[in-house]
Amino acid sequence: MRSWFARRLLRRYSKRYSYDTSYLEMLLKESPAAFFKFAPLMKASRHREVVPIEASFAAGLVGAKAEDCEPCAQIVVDMALEAGVPNDQIEAVLCRDVHAMNDDVVLAFRFADSIVRRSADQDEYRDAIRTQWGQKGVIDLTFALQMGRMFPMVKAALGYSRECRRITVGGKQIDVVKQAA
Numbered sequence: 001m002r003s004w005f006a007r008r009l010l011r012r013y014s015k016r017y018s019y020d021t022s023y024l025e026m027l028l029k030e031s032p033a034a035f036f037k038f039a040p041l042m043k044a045s046r047h048r049e050v051v052p053i054e055a056s057f058a059a060g061l062v063g064a065k066a067e068d069c070e071p072c073a074q075i076v077v078d079m080a081l082e083a084g085v086p087n088d089q090i091e092a093v094l095c096r097d098v099h100a101m102n103d104d105v106v107l108a109f110r111f112a113d114s115i116v117r118r119s120a121d122q123d124e125y126r127d128a129i130r131t132q133w134g135q136k137g138v139i140d141l142t143f144a145l146q147m148g149r150m151f152p153m154v155k156a157a158l159g160y161s162r163e164c165r166r167i168t169v170g171g172k173q174i175d176v177v178k179q180a181a
Contacts, residue, residue, distance in 0.1 A: 063148025
């Protein structure tokens, strides 16, 4: 019964976001125990206590883009739009255009990007987040970043990361910038 319900939710999720959930369906079929241990990460990916919603999605999008060839990042974009994050802020993160980002998004973006790149300035950005939102802010953005990375990595490791496509924001295709020049 639990597996039947999970399959139904996966199909609904797939339809809602035009996302291929076959890797999750395979996981459910082949190892229900593994699937039901992995499934709570969906809830963990929505963890946010103190940072603004657009900052949280900025960190999640940086994480997804670090590991993905667009389908998982597109879900983050779609969920951000559903949550009311302005198109221009999403586009700015995708294009790495810090001049177009608001202050909260810049801070989240720089923190997440420094972690992904393992740059020397990650402590500086972590301290800035701690000053702005406290330790809970660091936790919020860490969860957003790492959960954004988790799903594409599992998908790739299971051999289902074969599709590449352009990311769209509000029907507009975006030329994504992977790293600063």
